[in-house]
Amino acid sequence: MTMEEKIIAKDVSVFYGEKQALFDINLSIGKNKVTALIGPSGCGKSTFLRCINRMNDVIDICKVHGEIEINGKNIYDKSVDVVQLREKVGMVFQKPNPFPKSIYDNVSYGPTIHGLAKDKTEMDQIVEHSLKKAALWDEVKDRLNEPGTGLSGGQQQRLCIARAISINPEVILMDEPCSALDPIATAKIEDLIGELKETFTIVIVTHSMSQAARVSEKTGFFHLGKLIEFDSTDKIFKNPGNSMTQDYITGRFG
Amino acid sequence: MTRETRLKKRYAAEQRFRMYGIISIIISLFFVGLLLFKVFTGGATAFIKTTLEVEVNYSKELLGFKKTLEPTLGEIKEADFFDVSYQAATSFYKYSNDEEEKFIKILLGGNYEQEIKNHLFENPHLLGKKVVLNLTTSDDLDQLHKGNFPRDIPEDRRRINNFQLKVYDSLVEQGKIKTKYNNYFLTHGDSRDAEIAGVAGAIIGSFFSIIICLILAFPIALLAAVYLEEFAPKNRITEIIEININNLAAVPSIVFGLLALGVLLNVFGLPRSTSLVGGITLSLMTLPTIIIACRASLQAVPPSIREGALAMGASKVQTVMHHVVPLAMPGTLSGTIIGLAQALGETAPLLLIGMVAFVVDVPSVPTDPSASLPVQIYLWSEQAERGFVEKTSATIMLLLGFLIIMNSLAVWARQKFERKWI
Numbered sequence: 001m002t003m004e005e006k007i008i009a010k011d012v013s014v015f016y017g018e019k020q021a022l023f024d025i026n027l028s029i030g031k032n033k034v035t036a037l038i039g040p041s042g043c044g045k046s047t048f049l050r051c052i053n054r055m056n057d058v059i060d061i062c063k064v065h066g067e068i069e070i071n072g073k074n075i076y077d078k079s080v081d082v083v084q085l086r087e088k089v090g091m092v093f094q095k096p097n098p099f100p101k102s103i104y105d106n107v108s109y110g111p112t113i114h115g116l117a118k119d120k121t122e123m124d125q126i127v128e129h130s131l132k133k134a135a136l137w138d139e140v141k142d143r144l145n146e147p148g149t150g151l152s153g154g155q156q157q158r159l160c161i162a163r164a165i166s167i168n169p170e171v172i173l174m175d176e177p178c179s180a181l182d183p184i185a186t187a188k189i190e191d192l193i194g195e196l197k198e199t200f201t202i203v204i205v206t207h208s209m210s211q212a213a214r215v216s217e218k219t220g221f222f223h224l225g226k227l228i229e230f231d232s233t234d235k236i237f238k239n240p241g242n243s244m245t246q247d248y249i250t251g252r253f254g
Numbered sequence: 255m256t257r258e259t260r261l262k263k264r265y266a267a268e269q270r271f272r273m274y275g276i277i278s279i280i281i282s283l284f285f286v287g288l289l290l291f292k293v294f295t296g297g298a299t300a301f302i303k304t305t306l307e308v309e310v311n312y313s314k315e316l317l318g319f320k321k322t323l324e325p326t327l328g329e330i331k332e333a334d335f336f337d338v339s340y341q342a343a344t345s346f347y348k349y350s351n352d353e354e355e356k357f358i359k360i361l362l363g364g365n366y367e368q369e370i371k372n373h374l375f376e377n378p379h380l381l382g383k384k385v386v387l388n389l390t391t392s393d394d395l396d397q398l399h400k401g402n403f404p405r406d407i408p409e410d411r412r413r414i415n416n417f418q419l420k421v422y423d424s425l426v427e428q429g430k431i432k433t434k435y436n437n438y439f440l441t442h443g444d445s446r447d448a449e450i451a452g453v454a455g456a457i458i459g460s461f462f463s464i465i466i467c468l469i470l471a472f473p474i475a476l477l478a479a480v481y482l483e484e485f486a487p488k489n490r491i492t493e494i495i496e497i498n499i500n501n502l503a504a505v506p507s508i509v510f511g512l513l514a515l516g517v518l519l520n521v522f523g524l525p526r527s528t529s530l531v532g533g534i535t536l537s538l539m540t541l542p543t544i545i546i547a548c549r550a551s552l553q554a555v556p557p558s559i560r561e562g563a564l565a566m567g568a569s570k571v572q573t574v575m576h577h578v579v580p581l582a583m584p585g586t587l588s589g590t591i592i593g594l595a596q597a598l599g600e601t602a603p604l605l606l607i608g609m610v611a612f613v614v615d616v617p618s619v620p621t622d623p624s625a626s627l628p629v630q631i632y633l634w635s636e637q638a639e640r641g642f643v644e645k646t647s648a649t650i651m652l653l654l655g656f657l658i659i660m661n662s663l664a665v666w667a668r669q670k671f672e673r674k675w676i
Contacts, residue, residue, distance in 0.1 A: 055564065086567035097559060
């Protein structure tokens with residue numbers, strides 16, 4: 001199976017102060033593929049995800065060693081501007097976190113600060129396009145000026161996805177995007193992920209094994225800060241190479 | 255112990271605890287009620303003054319004009335009103351000797367000549383005519399009429415002697431004594447004469463001080479809080495700064511007065527007794543309070559909002575200015591207003607920078623010498639004259655009124671901005 005590598009992690013280690021949270025992670029993520037990261041709580045999968053758009057920079061005591069290349073360029077290089085990086089690598093969080101502004105303003109915020117729209121008409125188009133892509137347009141097109149926080153949990157999460165794709169990123173990181181949602185809302189987001197991978201490279205952290213199996217092409221299993229196994233989703237779930245992976249996916253621990 | 259007795263005991267303990275709470279509330283309400291009752295019953299009469307009906311003769315001779323001359327308004331303003339005023343002040347009662355004349359004359363207030371003048375300035379056509387005016391009486395007569403002077407104590411311990419009492423009684427009988435709205439209290443500055451003393455100077459002085467305090471303290475406090483909360487690294491130095499801000503909030507306010515005296519007046523040579531210096535002093539005092547309030551409201555903004563904005567590629571400053579500060583606004587605003595309310599009631603630091611001076615003129619700019627409301631209360635509370643007692647209470651009423659308005663504003667600001675989205 002040939003694929004174009006979008007993200008390559010080389011010997012990534014993360015320290016929170018004295019404590020090492022990730023140990024020499026090496027993996028490569030294919031372009032326009034969905035890659036799932038699974039593992040028990042505290043295994044470091046979210047930490048790794050946050051390394052990809054340097055959200056860990058916010059935490060004072062957090063230190064990252066190693067390299068992560070996106071399009072062949074190390075994002076931890078001194079010349080890389082973190083704002084420009086995050087323009088290319090969007091993120092959706094565990095808990096829906098729309099801004100306490102109108103639905104329209106939520107989506108238009110990114111394009112505004114990055115100067116992507118020349119005028120109101122162009123902005124309207126971006127907002128409509130993003131909401132359509134996030135499968136939310138039909139539900140909210142008549143109430144774009146109402147607060148985004150007034151939507152249901154599932155709608156809020158799709159609003160956050162619309163917000164993330166509004167600035168046309170190349171990669172979207174999803175940190176347990178469905179853990180606060182009911183099964184119906186979860187199904188909608190999963191369908192959406194299937195559509196979004198046409199355009200974006202998606203990395204998703206999930207606690208749900210079935211979700212990883214449903215949406216992803218490749219899966220990485222993390223345990224205690226180490227990447228235990230990384231392979232195609234089929235192989236991980238049907239014929240894992242490591243006994244720990246086997247135990248985890250069959251629910252024997254975790 | 256059986257189950258039942260334990261259950262009973264628990265219920266009894268709960269009942270008792272509720273009782274203690276209710277009793278504490280009743281006690282505090284009782285004292286608040288007592289305070290308000292005392293202030294309102296004592297202060298309400300300050301808004302009323304006693305007047306005496308007097309005939310005033312604006313004759314040209316008494317004003318020193320020739321009979322045939324038609325003086326202009328400017329000339330009228332230049333004229334000598336002594337004779338007109340003297341005649342008016344001594345003609346409302348038939349006296350028999352000089353001493354009685356003196357006693358009658360001092361029944362009118364310290365400003366009666368000005369009142370007679372002003373009436374003619376406003377109505378120049380009255381020149382050469384006789385009119386009946388209600389002139390403000392002296393503080394003593396005012397208090398007598400309001401029933402604050404007991405009449406049955408020995409004459410030498412009274413401020414009103416037996417003759418004056420007789421005059422008063424006959425004037426009341428003729429219906430010449432009236433009570434009117436006290437137009438001096440809210441529009442005039444301080445005075446040695448209680449009947450014409452007002453709080454306008456103090457209100458304007460307090461207003462200037464609070465505005466200056468707001469202009470200085472709010473932006474500085476907000477910026478300091480935002481920097482400490484959002485940008486500063488968490489290390490020894492910021493920890494020390496944080497501890498010191500908390501300590502500063504607990505420093506007695508008089509210390510800030512000493513600081514202002516030493517630095518603002520003596521080193522920088524800013525004008526003494528002015529609301530400018532008062533405002534700067536109060537802003538120093540309220541800064542730590544507002545910083546603490548601002549930091550608390552910044553902390554209350556959920557971190558997910560910051561993450562959301564950062565993940566969208568917003569810079570740190572954009573994240574803070576577009577999202578965190580607006581969300582913290584209700585808290586910062588109400589914290590600021592409460593800090594200002596505290597500053598409004600502050601007396602001690604203002605005493606040290608000379609705002610305790612006796613200032614008659616109402617200030618028109620912040621660099622004019624001026625009083626402030628709490629200092630005015632302090633000044634008047636020291637006066638022995640009965641007229642100042644009711645004025646003290648009335649000023650307390652005003653101050654409490656302003657404080658209640660500001661605190662309601664804080665509550666309103668918090669609810670109005672919070673209800674909007676979340």
